[in-house]
Amino acid sequence: MTNLVVIVTIFGLFACYLAYISRLRASAKLLILPTFMIAVVVGYMYFLEEIGKPASIPLPEEAAYVAHRITNEDTIIVWLMTEEDERLYVIPYTREAAKELEDAREGSQEGKSQSITAEEGQNGEQSIKSDGEIIGFEYRGITK
Secondary structure (H helix, E strand, O other): OHHHHHHHHHHHHHHHHHHHHOOOOHHHHHHHHHHHHHHHHHHHHHHHHHOOOOEOOOOOOEEEEEEEEEOOOOEEEEEEEOOOOEEEEEEEOOHHHHHHHHHHHHHHHOOOOOEEEEEEOOOOOEEEEEEOOOOOOEEOOEEO
16 A cells, blocks of 8 residues: 555656656646645545455465355355455355355354365356365464
């Protein structure tokens, strides 16, 4: 995030410098800075809106189950943890996936760590399987 702010600031200062030394009319020069500022604010607001949305990318091969929710749009939002990070994923709704995730939820509510394994199918679709085994990686100092 900090790198993005620095890059945008440098770009803005460079654009203002180019406008200052150019042979544009004074009224055109006065419009460049407000236009840039409006673009930055709108872009930043869009970035903040998109930052918390789940990723529509393939599931990791193995991850720890945290939670899931079935949406009205026939998709499932799944919260998974891996060694690197934790992330929300969007997967298409299937009965098999919903059943596996419900089994993982029940096991999790019983106090058992749940792992999710994703396998690539023939059509490029992923199938998931949950089990009550403790997966062997440390996540932020907590062994799962």
